[in-house]
Amino acid sequence: MPFVDIENRAVAYRDIGPKSAPAVLLAHPLGMTQAVWDEVIGTLVGDFRLITWDLPGHGASAAAAGPLSADDLATEAVALLDARGVARAHFVGTSIGGVVGQALLVASPDRIERVALTNTGAVIGQPDLWHQRAARVRNEGLIAMAPELVDRWFGPAFKTGNPAAVSGWQTQLGRCDDESYARLCELLAEADFTGRLTGVDRRVHLLTGAEDGATPPAVLEALAGELPNGEQSILDGIGHVPAVETPGPFADWLCDRLGERGTTPPVDYAQGLAIRKSVLGAEHVERASNNATTLDAPFQDMITRLAWGELWGNTDLTQAERSMITLAVLAALGRDGELELHLKTAKLIGLSEAQLRQALMHVAIYAGVPAANHAFKLAKQHGWGQPLD
Structure with missing residues (x-):
């Protein structure tokens, strides 16, 4: 797996697909890794250049060096684009990945083109609950908490039909760095884009699952109301992670929103x-x-x-x-x-x-x-x- 040094911290990433194709930067949910996009990548890789990375303390990326903010993660995303020689990219983010997308829309709108955010919100959850979770993670550890946290990720049908996948993601969550996860919880406690997105000059495509217990449809609806041109879709029977629960339809939804596949300028x-x-x-x-x-x-x-x-x-x-x-x-x-x-x-x-x-x-x-x-x-x-x- 390749790594790039960003602010003296090793960040694991993947850069897959034709370098001449439209670039798409994808940000994964809290507690997961860039592997969350694997089944989506299989559908898109021939038509898009797909750049994914692991958040601090997740997957193969080094742990967070200190407190984190949404702007810090957006800065990391831009640094990754710079390292890969990409001037502009489409952006896809789920959950905290959607928070990264909102930060990019505010701080670096010139670096992103079309935007698709899923299972996220201008505000996610309640600050006191995030601080409580951060404290529990530091005291109990993610291995102990993984079953209850992962239970919130997926819809009932997926959990019933895919027990091995649920167990696998519990194992993966337990491998995350406890302190980095806690710092990201504290980030979510502070992240609030209410009133900050009024200047966004492009359509932002929004998606959630009807069975999402972490960011219910009402949370996404509130985000749509913050955007001058937000388009909202809901997937029936799906929970918090459409890339895992329904990768085929999700990939098709992305293609429809990101534009024609493989649209590179003709050579004269x-x-x-x-x-x-x-x-x-x-x-x-x-x-x-x-x-x-x-x-x-x-x-x-x-x-x-x-x-x-x-x-x-x-x-x-x-x-x-x-x-x-x-x-x-x-x-x-x-x-x-x-x-x-x-x-x-x-x-x-x-x-x-x-x-x-x-x-x-x-x-x-x-x-x-x-x-x-x-x-x-x-x-x-x-x-x-x-x-x-």
Whole structure:
């Protein structure tokens, strides 16, 4: 698991999905970990870049170093975005994660785009009850308190049908750092966004479960009333953690609210042309462009934008990795003309002899020895390999 240092404290995080896709920052509930998003990630990962992290003293993150505020957690969220090179992201938060989202809306609205908050409120619970819980955690420990706390997380149907999951989350809660959990309880005792959200200039999508005993629908309704443009939805039969209780419908709800999946800006012709020249060489590309006619000029435009701009320009793979894939596919299909071109250019982008050899050996295993043998022959004709001593 990767970690980032924020204010001299190790923070565990995950950064999953295409780096070119819209980024989504997800904040988990109190007493849980970033694993709460696992089943949601499975649905969204192909279309969004998903960044999750463990709150102080939760999961693999280091314990809190002192008292905490909602602004502290928002600052941590922004620092994580900075560390991952993300200027703006959608935000999803459940429970205390929703409190983090409200703090971001107030303090750093320029860093977040669309916002979805679930099972949260402008005020959650009563201050004296949070202080009492913090005191109990310090005295009794989370292991002893886990059964009664987790009982409030899930709706009756989930608890009846998923006893192993309930038991597993009790175990996970018991592993949290007691002092960090207590400090987060004290944070919730002080957190109050009443009257502070009137300047929010975007729609905030709100969701809760009809069976949520921790933040009942009335709490979310009050939050909706604080927002100039809050949209509220309620899931029947669901408790406090929709990401665990109903991950499929919850993921669909998120997609509808966060916008079209995978909506990355299109690459224009000039960008594609620059990448095409960097890989194939300016001379070859200019020759192909000069030889274009009314028949194939639109085709040249298309492959420049799509093959070179969209595909080769995507940073999820290095150019050397894309070269290996391309060489293997062309060799397997017997596309000699294109194969010879890419054998020439592979050296320009830094492909090593060992990488080429491995690509063609994969061709031998998965596409046939004759295809690989022919590709090795062409490679040697284009200067690959040295004579044996």
